[in-house]
């Protein structure tokens with residue numbers, strides 16, 4: 120049995136951040152550890168960018184810093200999340216082995232001098248990365264401070280070099296078997312693209328005009344897999360030295376570059392870095408909505424508790440304008456993560472850098488020191504987390520699944536499509552936001568996942584759907600589930616080959632549609648009015664319900680070229696119901712529709728009446744209430760509860776200040 124996050128948490132929410140002692144003189148390390156203890160820090164991530172310090176020249180080893188800092192952490196009772204340093208190779212590797220450096224689509228070398236400058240397919244990079252990983256694993260595999268292995272950092276580098284080309288061909292041979300099969304899968308009859316020899320196939324480099332979309336799609340799959348090989352090689356090396364210590368790599372939130380489902384399956388602990396934009400402001404909780412989406416996705420990837428590996432204590436340094444988090448927001452968003460399944464809350468980073476590209480990125484201990492507002496809020500958070508230890512290891516029950524997949528995203532966002540205004544993550548976020556604002560807790564699910572735990576299935580947009588997914592969806596709806604399905608779904612098969620009828624025949628049967636005849640995408644700012652008075656944007660469609668026993672029209676287009684045609688349909692399929700939504704309804708209309716479908720499926724929010732902007736989510740024994748508005752609110756309670764954060768008992772209602780949080784126990 121592989122270890123899990125529980126082996127690291129040992130019953131407590133872990134709290135801490137990245138610590139980069141390489142950037143500081145040794146006296147600072149002692150002060151760091153003392154201040155960490157005072158702030159309630161229980162986990163420090165070390166070593167992420169330590170390659171040049173551990174291996175200052177080829178083959179040399181200098182473990183003095185890591186030896187000392189791991190010893191200091193252990194003496195202080197703080198756990199170590201020990202990273203392999205392979206995200207940022209030292210300059211000597213690129214200088215001596217330029218073939219380890221990635222090349223972009225134009226063939227230009229991406230030089231050292233920043234970070235993530237490695238070609239994932241380079242055997243030389245892999246060899247050096249594995250060697251240093253093995254040595255670190257060997258030296259610290261049984262160190263008493265070691266709680267968690269952190270492999271690399273935010274994998275995502277793609278490369279188009281010749282080594283990558285050779286590796287891509289091997290990958291393609293495994294996927295397609297023969298060149299004929301590849302030519303067929305890629306539709307290379309189009310534009311005379313037929314390949315006569317494997318050696319002719321390249322990564323999709325800069326070309327004269329549009330590339331072959333199936334080629335690009337396979338390259339994205341390949342890149343994700345090539346990076347995953349780098350991860351699993353390092354994972355296996357650290358596991359060999361410490362089989363009981365769980366392994367993670369910090370994923371980027373809703374990141375398009377890797378297939379998050381495949382990656383999560385290879386990790387003991389799924390962790391994510393999350394930086395919602397505080398500039399969204401308290402009255403427009405887009406930051407909190409984005410957080411909720413990423414948190415739901417990460418929990419679903421983890422199939423249980425997960426780790427928030429990085430967040431900002433205040434401002435980041437990579438947006439055009441970097442606003443600090445106003446008072447209380449770090450706490451609110453941290454407790455939101457706990458409410459949505461996080462058992463570990465970490466920050467980037469512990470001590471704010473004085474030099475380098477991120478010196479203006481906030482930290483738990485800012486330049487202005489321990490008396491700063493930011494640090495005081497960090498301490499207060501560290502002090503109150505133990506009150507929430509009752510949720511450690513518990514789940515967030517959800518009867519709604521939002522279906523999401525990366526290849527579908529990759530295929531849907533290529534050029535040469537009906538509208539470049541349709542952004543997959545924006546559509547996904549709009550639908551998730553609608554569920555979130557009605558407190559309908561959802562998981563995200565791979566389209567081929569077991570859907571039996573869910574009564575409401577939501578498909579914002581899955582352009583590409585395989586046979587297994589279509590069959591499973593059909594079976595689940597037939598057995599009684601409710602499906603709400605958005606436009607541009609089921610259009611293509613996994614090779615991006617368009618299916619007949621505008622959308623797959625099995626999906627049309629579930630939806631009670633004869634055909635999706637024509638897409639009428641809407642221009643930026645353009646809306647279409649429906650006959651229920653609501654509006655849609657982004658998209659509209661000419662759809663034909665099947666006759667005689669097909670879908671009924673729930674709302675029709677009232678304006679535009681499709682006036683009089685169905686816009687939203689509903690259909691009984693077996694014991695279930697399937698809705699089709701051929702536009703992007705305005706936010707309230709989408710939330711109303713999903714609430715209606717949920718209620719009909721017997722799915723209710725955890726509390727019946729919650730003021731707008733208040734998030735209510737149940738986890739384990741606790742019900743979390745989070746006020747994302749700038750105003751104080753009062754939340755009516757049907758039964759009495761005790762807030763474990765304050766110890767106060769509330770019988771009929773609980774007041775929440777702006778950014779306020781309650782964690783209620785019945």
Ligand code: GLA
Nearest residue numbers: 272273392429435467477480
């Ligand atoms: C990422 C990285 C960190 C740091 C932060 C800054 O999450 O993993 O090293 O660059 O961003 O926000």
